[in-house]
Amino acid sequence: MTDHPTAQRAPATASPPPTTVGADPVFTTLAVAASCVGFVLIGALQALYGPAIPALREEFGLSPSTAGLGLSAHFVGGVAGVLLFDRRYGRTGNRRILATSYLLMATGAAGFALAPNWPLALTAAFLAGLGFGGIDYGLNQLFAVGFGHRSTAMLNILNAHFGIGAILGPALIASVGAEHYPAIFIAFALVNLPLLLCLRGVRDHPPHLTTPTEKATPADGALRSVLTVFVTLYALHVAIEAGVGGWEPTHLETVGYGAGTAATATSVYWLMMTVGRFLVAPIALRFSAQAIITVSCAGMTVCLLLAAVPGLAPYAYAGVGLFIAPIFPTGLPWLTRAAPRARRAGALVIAASMLGGVAAGPALGKVIEWSDVRAVPLLLAAVSATCLAATVWLTRATRTT
Template sequence: MTATSEAALPEGGKPLLTTVAIVASCLAFVLIGALQALYGPAIPALRDEYGISPAVAGLSLSAHFAGALLGVLIYHLLRGRLNNRMLLGGSYLLMAVGAVVFAFSPSWALALAGTFVIGLGFGGIDYGLNRLFAVGFGHRGTAMLNLLNGHFGIGAIAGPALIGRFGADSYPELFVGAGVISLLILVTLGGVAAREPAPAPVSADSASAGGARVLPIIGVFIGIYVLHVAIETGVGGWEPTHLEAVGYGTATAATATSAYWAAMTIGRFVAAPISLRWSAPSILLVSCVGMAGFLLLATVPALAPYAYFGVGLMIAPIFPTCLPWLNRAVPGVAAAGAYVIAASMIGGVAFPPLLGAVIDTMEVNTVPLLLFLLAVICGVLSLWLRRNAPDPGGVPGPRDRARTDSVTAP
């Protein structure tokens, strides 16, 4: 049975994504993961080329995320007017154009404009593909989203590795290469359905009963997305500083931080088969409890590097697990996915400096405790969702699996 055999079928009986389109989508996520991770290692070369300070060079990532946030919102607003192929195609083109502008810009202002355009395409690809995978695979949506986002992690590891291999001065060639790959992916868009199937009609009784809870449910999902991204970026940004403060060397701290990001990639690939047996509410609750437990262990210096690796494993499934659950919990609110993805980007931009401001008034040793408190709040929100937004449309029971297997068996 192929991955597309259980995808939602729009009018005409074709799947939302063919096998070729699924492979291309995974390649696209490797690409956007690599692009996002290339900015930091390229900073030394950017400073030399444009004569700018580290803080100014860091604006490249800020411009990228600003563009990505706008890209998510534009993609969502245009969904009713343009089809998936046009929107994804436009996103790939924007990313390719932005990459070339950034690589060959004669001025820093134009280079920042290039990163903003890259971000526009990045946001459209991130939102568009996450949405298609969330609605396109039935109860396998969570597994497929974990696989898709796992490939983002592969790119995030590969980008800095390429800079390390070829040197920071090679960043123009790497960005141009990413742009070329983005253009090549365009030829696979024929395997993407133009439109998604209309959501199943909701009975009047169900609508009246659940309507009052729609906004709180979306709000709690947004809270979980903001908080878990805050923890993710908080660990990624402050783990090296914390480890050095408790006695580890710079090299050990850097290696442990790389292991943390690798753990997030590993965790998503591991979560894919698990999500076929465990419900989304259970995975979320275990992830939140696990995050809190490992962050508490990170307060013990001898355990801290290993504890942060555990935090990465626990964070990994949250983003791809909650998105299909959200779509099933509020099927009549098409904008819900855009809200939470945009919220996750805001959390990634806004929280690191906020955490830094808090640490300025305290000690860096308090980092794991501060993040532990956020994880506890995440756990409380997950319990609320478990009670108020059950997920009967997620993982099917044993009888349903047996029935599906008997129908699809050759």
Template sequence: MTHDMTVSPRAALTSILVFVLIGATQALYGPALPSLSRQFGVSVSTAGLLISAHSLGALLGVLSAVPLQGRPFARWRAGVAVALLGVGAALLAVASSWSAALLAALLIGLGYGAITVGLNSLFAAGFGPRSAAMVNLLNALFGVGAVLGPLVVAAAPANARLPFVVIAASALLLLPFAVALDDRVASAPNTSRPRSPKGPLVGFIMLLALGVGVEASSIGWNATYLVSLGKTPQAAASFTALFFVLFTLGRLAAVPLSLRFAPPILVLVALTLAMGLLLVAHVPSAAPYALVALGGALAAVFPNTFTWASRAVQARQDATAVIVAGALLGSTIFPAVVGRAVALFGERAIPTTLATLAALTLTMALWMRWRTR
């Protein structure tokens, strides 16, 4: 495989369907937690450990690209990842013990993480000048899956296992196509100028950790802030749902935009807009609408930062895996940072804390723009 490789239509369609599947899978946990807690006889807070197990598996799945880089076995990564996801979902659907349920979530996460790094890297390198647009499209359809997942839960609110049966069956249907999918990306030779790869790599880890941290913190804390302004929990939930609608629309809008503008430009504009909206969110009457619009701004951050980073490190999957791992850590650490700010200063500090994180992210993006110019 070479750096000017192209992705076949069949491989592209398989990748897109797999991404819809993992989007739906990740979005199942939250709505299914109450039913799962009853199913296994544990508290809802304990049932939340399923999300932690999934996140740990996802981190391990992403980092698996490091030892697999250049190994023949990497040829089967996509197929093995879809199989792991399907086996995990099937196990969760039939598990009779809590420990088996945690193992199932870990297996789902392993498949999820390997798929995330493998297919994002493939799309970032496999479509030539259109690669940035295709990464945006891939992640937009992840969002479509995230919308569909809770609908499956809503269709069977009393049956916590049925949604995971659907996921397992979908993975089984996709497995033959995933086995045929080779998502390996070879490093492109650096023919421009000598540079140390460590500086950009560390910088992109920090940038994605911050950017995804702002995204995860907004998802986790916006509703709490709206309730502190006097909105009912139901109204806050409605605005959160609209945030996800704008988030998905923002990723779809980024597809044509990425054909006209370089990834760093889109990232800088998105972060500037996000910081501005978070400042507007300090005004109580404007806060709900600013936070809904924030979904559209943040949508462009991850896929375009990933494309930018993969070009800077010559699409090496071991390097991009470490970068994505940084993003996962950011989504874990920074919501806790916002929570600490809430504990110290109250709920009204949420937009200030998020705006500060967005400003740090924008500063980091400007530095990386200068560093990789």
């Protein structure tokens, strides 16, 4: 999920990027295609929970904050999946880990559809999230080392498919009705299974990396501070992403839009995230990661403020999707340059980003209970302003590193 920010030049003493040893490809062509389908599925799964909230509340008699726990349980499982895959990466065969992740995601999705009560549904969402996290981090890691100089381009292609899935999820709910969400989740579970046959095309053990010795790295204290603020930025911006995706339909219905229109607007939000990731690639050739993320956070904040105006809300949410899109992929290479000695920094920020999704559902639900659903965009705007402040701090802190 990375781009090529080139405006900020590395110092002359900086080390070149790691290189792979060994000529055997990590993926066959079929396995690459199957991986892209896998990312369509994890994008769709994340986006299915929000449009299903009205039906979940009616079926199980839930409050807004309790209904939001479905997406939170998914993200808790996602964090566990990221950390588990990172721990086993290079020790357990890639095929076994990916196969387990696909099976967990399929089992969890089917269990969520068929659960007779809310506690079992939350357990199933956790299992689905566990598989989600394993696939998300695992395929990103393998694509990062598996294509040599083409890895960045392949990562962009892979993660664009996540956006495609996030667009399709709400659109499917809108087409069949939220009350039929179990059928969508069961169909989703079944589509996972053929991907297991394509894992034969994945190299079972990753290529070895050779990383030149770093000649200049930040001091330990500065490194911890930089990592802490990066973790904060990732957790908060994904909280906004999940908050909009999960509660935009409810907010739009509250301010007067129909259920179909609200679900369609949510699909447009995810569409703009996909478009934004394509658009940022040529922009990143001329502007630094810091500049792109600063503009993204500022634009996101303005759009969230505009979303509080009922007549502008659907269009403002689309703007949020456009501006939030570059933050995740553009921040990863910036993190790599800023913290070259932090081997697990990528896993750390990906896990943190999922923790932001864990908190978004119940936090926004509590705000709705205390005030009104109309307050959601204003709360998210405050969180976005915090992301902007974190970006400004990181820009200053990493200027010399």
